[in-house]
Amino acid sequence: MSGLLGRHEFQIDAKGRVSLPSAFRRAVSAHPLVLLQWQPTHLDLFPRETWNEIRKNLLAHRKAQRDGGAYLRGITSNSFEIEPDTHGRIRIPGWLRERAGLEDTVLFVGALDRIELWRPDRFEAHLCEREGDDDDFAVQIFG
Amino acid sequence: MSGLLGRHEFQIDAKGRVSLPSAFRRAVSAHPLVLLQWQPTHLDLFPRETWNEIRKNLLAHRKAQRDGGAYLRGITSNSFEIEPDTHGRIRIPGWLRERAGLEDTVLFVGALDRIELWRPDRFEAHLCEREGDDDDFAVQIFG
DNA sequence: ATTCATCCCATCGTATCCCATTGAATCCCA
DNA sequence: TGGGATTCAATGGGATACGATGGGATGAAT
Numbered sequence: 033m034s035g036l037l038g039r040h041e042f043q044i045d046a047k048g049r050v051s052l053p054s055a056f057r058r059a060v061s062a063h064p065l066v067l068l069q070w071q072p073t074h075l076d077l078f079p080r081e082t083w084n085e086i087r088k089n090l091l092a093h094r095k096a097q098r099d100g101g102a103y104l105r106g107i108t109s110n111s112f113e114i115e116p117d118t119h120g121r122i123r124i125p126g127w128l129r130e131r132a133g134l135e136d137t138v139l140f141v142g143a144l145d146r147i148e149l150w151r152p153d154r155f156e157a158h159l160c161e162r163e164g165d166d167d168d169f170a171v172q173i174f175g
Numbered sequence: 176m177s178g179l180l181g182r183h184e185f186q187i188d189a190k191g192r193v194s195l196p197s198a199f200r201r202a203v204s205a206h207p208l209v210l211l212q213w214q215p216t217h218l219d220l221f222p223r224e225t226w227n228e229i230r231k232n233l234l235a236h237r238k239a240q241r242d243g244g245a246y247l248r249g250i251t252s253n254s255f256e257i258e259p260d261t262h263g264r265i266r267i268p269g270w271l272r273e274r275a276g277l278e279d280t281v282l283f284v285g286a287l288d289r290i291e292l293w294r295p296d297r298f299e300a301h302l303c304e305r306e307g308d309d310d311d312f313a314v315q316i317f318g
Numbered sequence: 319a320t321t322c323a324t325c326c327c328a329t330c331g332t333a334t335c336c337c338a339t340t341g342a343a344t345c346c347c348a
Numbered sequence: 349t350g351g352g353a354t355t356c357a358a359t360g361g362g363a364t365a366c367g368a369t370g371g372g373a374t375g376a377a378t
Contacts, residue, residue, distance in 0.1 A: 043359075047333080051358055066177050070317055080177075087178055087287060089316040100214050101286060103309045106302055109284045111180040113198070117334070119358085127182070145318075186369075190323080194368055260324070262368085 036079075036142035041152060044136050048129075049121040053140050056147055057120045067128065067149075068111035073158060075124075075132045077114065077147040124149075176202065179222075179285035184295060187279050192264040196283050199290055200263045210271065210292075211254035216301060218267075218275045220257065220290040267292070 040053035063080040070076065078086065090108075094101045110131065114122050124134065133151040141148040141155065150158075183196035206223040213219065221229065233250065237243035253274070257265050267277065276294040284291040284298065293301075 045359065046361090049359090054357060064177060066180065068180075070313055076317075083177060086317060091287065093312060093316060102301075102305055103312060105284055105286050105291060106305065106309070108178070108180050108286050109182045109298075109302075111285070113177045113180055118336080121358090123333075125181075188369065189371090192369090197367060261326085264369090266323080 035144035036147055037144075038142045040140045042138055042140065044124070044129075044134070044138060048123050048126075049117075050124065050138050052116055052120050052122055054120065056140065056142065057116065065114040065116075065122075066111060067114045067122075067124065068107060069128060069131050070107055070110075073132075073150070073154065075128060075134075075149040077149060079145070079147075082145045178287035179290055180287075181285050182298075183283045185281055185283065187267075187277070187281060191266050191269075192260075193267065193281050195259055195263050195265055197263065199283065199285065200259065208257040208259075208265075209254060210257045210267065211250060212271060212274050213250055213253075216275075216293070216297060217284075218271060218277075218292040220292060222289070225288045 036056055036059055038053075038055065040055070042050050042053070044050050060079040065080070066078045066083045067075055068078075090104050094104045097103065110128065112125050112128060116122050124138075129135075132149060133154060134149065135151070137152055139150040139152040139155050141150055179199055179202055181196075181198065183198070185193050185196070187193050203222040208223070209221045209226045210218055211221075233247050237247045240246070253271065255268050255271060259265050267281075272278075275292060276297060277292065278294070280295055282293040282295040282298050284293055
């Protein structure tokens with residue numbers, strides 16, 4: 033598989049449901065997903081494999097630090113397990129929608145091992161803002 | 176399973192009962208849970224698996240330290256076995272409620288292998304207070 | 319006898335399931 | 349290669365099941 037790619041804009045209906053892009057739906061098969069916020073700009077939706085890795089990292093971090101799991105709880109309290117319905121739709125809980133500024137439209141952005149959920153205009157702004165910042169890396173990456 | 180996730184705010188009724196969030200109820204199946212306080216800010220509710228691990232650690236500590244028994248008894252004396260009723264509700268003993276400042280509302284916070292019980296306003300304050308402290312860890316954990 | 323916990327039943331609101339509709343992309347065959 | 353038929357994806361709405369909460373009744377303990 034090539035990883036999760038592309039952008040797809042979908043509507044949130046009156047009951048708070050959104051379709052997962054069908055391309056992503058096939059890719060993540062039937063397992064539940066984890067939706068959370070760890071960056072202020074958007075939400076991340078993790079397939080099972082990726083989440084297992086991250087969960088391991090979170091637990092290791094809690095053991096290593098002295099703060100009694102403060103970072104972990106900051107993350108998990110903003111997390112939610114997502115199980116698509118029979119039509120491949122998901123529900124985003126209100127408190128997460130607010131945090132990401134999602135109103136009636138969601139932009140799904142594929143990011144190889146995860147799916148990002150953006151407020152469309154915010155995503156455009158984010159791209160513009162960084163325009164040209166990374167030209168040095170480009171050559172290293174694409175040779 | 177993805178671990179215990181999310182935040183859920185529930186009322187304590189006139190008889191001192193609170194519903195366990197249904198998401199958590201399913202996750203911990205039918206086994207009894209252990210509720211205790213080991214951090215001043217909140218209470219922790221441990222599923223069977225997690226508690227077995229912790230109990231092992233407590234006993235090991237008592238054996239290893241000269242006055243290890245003191246720590247153990249400090250913990251166990253603030254502990255309580257919880258068994259949800261037929262509707263999935265639990266009762267929090269008064270002395271534990273006081274210690275965590277719980278009055279009429281409980282905020283349940285999922286923390287992967289345990290459930291934390293917070294006084295809602297205290298939790299908000301706790302999150303704000305740490306805002307931005309951990310930005311360095313974020314990249315290590317989430318890649 | 320009085321207090322308190324447990325059980326049972328009732329209610330209300332919301333999330334979930336199921337079916338229907340629309341439109342677009344794909345397939346098939348001439 | 350064009351045009352019609354067919355499948356699939358995205359969305360909407362009604363019905364149903366389940367979750368959250370309240371209150372009365374039963375039973376145990378002091």
